[in-house]
Amino acid sequence: MNGQWSNPLPVCRVVNCSDPGFVENAIRHPQQRFPESFNYRTSVMYHCKRAFYLLGSSLLTCQSNGLWDRSLPKCLSISCGDPGTPPQAVMSGRKFTNGGVLHYTCSQGRVLIGNATRYCQEDGRWSGSPPYCSGGSSGECGDPGIPPHGSRLGERFQLKSLLRFTCDAGFSLSGSPERTCLHNGSWSGTQPVCEAVSCGNPGTPAYGKIVFSDGILFSSSVAYACWEGYKTSGLTTRHCTTNGTWTGSAPDCTGMVLSGDFSM
Template identity: 55%
Template sequence: MSGEKFTFGSTVRYSCSGDRQLIGDSSLTCQLNGHWSGPLPHCSGDSTGTCGDPGTPAHCTREAGNFKVRSKVRFTCAVGHTLYGSAERICFPNGTWSGRQPFCKPVQCGNPATPAHGRISRVDGTTFSHSIVYSCMEGYFLTGAPTRQCLANSTWSGSAPNCTMITCGDPGIPANGLRFGDDVMVGQNVTFMCQPGYVIIGGDTAVTRTCTNNGSWSGTMPVCQVHSYITKLKVQRFRQHELLEIVMMRDICDLFIDLDDVPHGYEGGKQCWFGGGEWCSGNEKKAYPDCDCVLTTPTVVTCPTPPPIPNGLLEGSVLEWGTSVSYSCLAGYELSFPAVLTCTGNGTWSGDLPQCLPKFCGDPGMPAKGRREGRSFIFKSEVVFSCSTPYMLVGSTTRMCQEDGTWSGSQPRCIEPTRTTCENPGTPEHGFMNYTTGFKVGSIVDFQCQQGHLLQGSTTRLCLPDLTWTGIQPSCIPHSCKQPRSPANADVVGLDLPSYGYTLVYTCQPGYFLSGGSEHRVCRSDGSWTGKVPVCR
């Protein structure tokens, strides 16, 4: 091919090497609609009675013995891909192939459902093998699988999770205390005070606790203790051993006692009985031959240490009546539900015990002409790939499910050992590809869509030394919105988001960062877009 420009009006010319004959137009011109003036020509076979190698499209396998006249080649797409074009081609006597060259396009799963009070927090595409991650809005927790994967049958795995409002459970009431407020939702408060005759340890008249986002109450449960009485009236007669005992009592039974203020048999505090069974009244002083003081310490209800859970951590160290504890998980694990345990008045914990489950990375796929060992796809699991003879594996031989729920390394592929260039990534339907430098290592191809279509996937792709392409193969989706200018070195995904509308979400490719523009753009009613074109540098 000769000609280096691919702009409107430019012409490229084709010729064949050796004795091959060019079949088709020898020159093509770039038209105003972004298409070339005719189909791509090809060269005939090396000798009479043969056709040239028809090639193997990306994500496709080919069955063929030779390329002689009347021989057939059959094309089959990899799992999760649909074949467009001719599945079978026959070599004609004139050295050409019947039909048109096929290509394999990954199946499209479309827009996944978004749960009420939830959102899609991460998405790497909506075509086969790509996955999405759900999260809940503040004040809600997620129940169900947080990730879903696009399957080969064009459906999303599993079902959309639910977002349930976080509640903190019954905060309890302290012994000899009062509680004001019964709302246990996130952000709501309850206030505690003590019954008459009791005060909060620490001097506060009231304590307020708030239901937090992790389903536990802020602060700690207050403790109510017996009020300290002011002593006024002196006991004039006592025995020596009684004096020592009285002084040790300090608050109620002291050298000075206002007997009017000391309830007889006060529960949970200090009790005093005076000989003769009489109490002093007013400022009258009476001498008693006997005085006995007995200290009774109030019993604090505590619960035993909650049981540990495998791969989990206990949050909270106060184990008294009315207090709550919660659990968290080690890296690579997630709670089956956000459990909160509350210590009850009978010394037991209320609430259910959660589990810490390993994160799920999803099926890592299987390369064509390859094999995979390992069937577990959870945290710390490993899968090992190999290729059938004589194919050579490029990409990661071993991949491990990581603590963030993604696979380490890169997706492997099996290629022919004689290959020195990347495969043709294919031109998206209703789009076109600019590949001025070909498909050699270091080459960059860029994609655009026809009018009335929006590009989803990678705007540019780079051929790496392992003969794989960076990014995600793009597709062109019909839409009424105008095609915004496509930034280089970016991946784009389109989603119909509730309360927003059709939204394009941009992510810079590895090695690049967003240095300007908008990370997401929403289609307006007039077909224009909010925000500015993102810049990845």
């Protein structure tokens, strides 16, 4: 016994998380890459660029164990969906995501009424309204068609004929719910469109990740899994419902983690 301590004093070091990385088609704040930027309780935020939507958590926080609390999100391209082809019309163009262009022409000598060209916009909507083709004889309006995911009451296209449109559950009507055949051979109002209800970003649980998603619109599904070393409590699959909400809630991931794969 020499009256001295057996070991030197311990050293307390700042906990750092590794660089979480950048997400394709997203902007990260902050953007610096040096490791000392990401110490305990530091957060980074991701914002998707225009024409992309966020799937997952936009905010990641460095934990006391040197790991980020969530997996990286994804920025997915916004889709306008297939608008369908009007009766007696021909549609060219098959790109339905941002920047897609569609061209319409009519067959059998009919005249196109409405927009001959439509563009998929950044908000997931097609520019203009769907066109239709003129009637085959005087005093007749052309068949305006039935919007995808919708239904129509009325099959007569003569002068003063009335058509009524409705949408299926999970879709909302944009345009005119009623249209009348006018003296000039055109329909009153604008072509109706049935737009899928959006449930929005379902989010990502802490210490979990999204392992499957086919979108955020009605009838879409999302599936979760916890990181290795964590256990799941709650539902691991959620569905987008007709009222624009996700079923259930994201699962809780609890437990101790020592190592694992934290990639999406």
